[in-house]
Amino acid sequence: MTATPPLFDAAFRERFDALLRWRRDVRHFRHEELPAGELDAILDTARLAPSVGNSQPWRFVRCCSDDLRERLASHVDQQSAAAATAITDPERAASYARLKLHGLREAPEIVAVFSDDDPAAGHRLGRATMRETLRYSTVLAIDHLWLAARVRGVALGWVSILDPAFVTALLDAPPGWSLVALLCLGYPEHETDTPELERRGWQARHPLTILMR
Numbered sequence: 001m002t003a004t005p006p007l008f009d010a011a012f013r014e015r016f017d018a019l020l021r022w023r024r025d026v027r028h029f030r031h032e033e034l035p036a037g038e039l040d041a042i043l044d045t046a047r048l049a050p051s052v053g054n055s056q057p058w059r060f061v062r063c064c065s066d067d068l069r070e071r072l073a074s075h076v077d078q079q080s081a082a083a084a085t086a087i088t089d090p091e092r093a094a095s096y097a098r099l100k101l102h103g104l105r106e107a108p109e110i111v112a113v114f115s116d117d118d119p120a121a122g123h124r125l126g127r128a129t130m131r132e133t134l135r136y137s138t139v140l141a142i143d144h145l146w147l148a149a150r151v152r153g154v155a156l157g158w159v160s161i162l163d164p165a166f167v168t169a170l171l172d173a174p175p176g177w178s179l180v181a182l183l184c185l186g187y188p189e190h191e192t193d194t195p196e197l198e199r200r201g202w203q204a205r206h207p208l209t210i211l212m213r
């Protein structure tokens with residue numbers, strides 16, 4: 001079956017480039033709910049991601065209760081404090097202490113993303129020698145989600161300073177689901193084309209390196 005694709009012309013490419021340049025990891029959210037159906041629409045676009053064997057292993061858990069939100073936030077605070085003890089350089093340690101590394105208490109939506117380690121879909125095609133391709137597929141869905149949110153003005157913050165076993169148990173995830181990400185979504189306090197870690201002097205972007213063989 002063939003169909004006529006939309007025209008991805010130079011103007012579109014410029015806008016697409018702007019989308020990528022203005023996608024940010026955000027930790028500062030306004031206290032404003034997303035409109036009804038907005039999160040569903042974003043997740044629906046995320047599922048257009050490619051996946052090994054078309055297995056679509058991404059699984060989303062929307063965290064709705066205040067109790068869950070506070071438990072997740074305090075867990076990440078604890079893990080972040082523990083991570084800080086491993087930083088030996090005093091200047092780095094002071095810089096780390098000033099960073100805000102999650103918006104779990106403010107973001108209107110919290111979504112945990114799991115990857116099914118043995119989905120029925122796909123009939124195991126393509127993953128016999130690289131089981132990790134399932135999780136790679138889930139990460140691609142997260143990237144789709146990130147961009148789908150951004151075009152709607154919705155910001156996303158990826159939270160990984162956590163113990164996946166703790167979060168998996170807290171969310172009572174089904175057996176065989178592995179935690180890939182904890183995401184905060186909501187409207188950002190401010191817009192910028194520069195990563196927060198770069199603005200705060202933690203880490204700037206590298207120039208591109210390509211090896212030729």
Ligand SMILES: Cc1cc2nc3c(=O)[nH]c(=O)nc-3n(C[C@H](O)[C@H](O)[C@H](O)COP(=O)(O)O)c2cc1C
Pocket residue numbers: 023024025026027100101102158159160161194195196197198
């Ligand atoms: C796998 C992954 C895990 C991340 N975990 C965290 C996190 O725990 N806390 C945080 O503040 N940012 C986290 N980030 C966001 C990165 O810090 C951010 O993507 C990077 O600094 C570049 O900024 P940008 O996304 O705005 O371009 C994570 C990003 C990725 C891709």
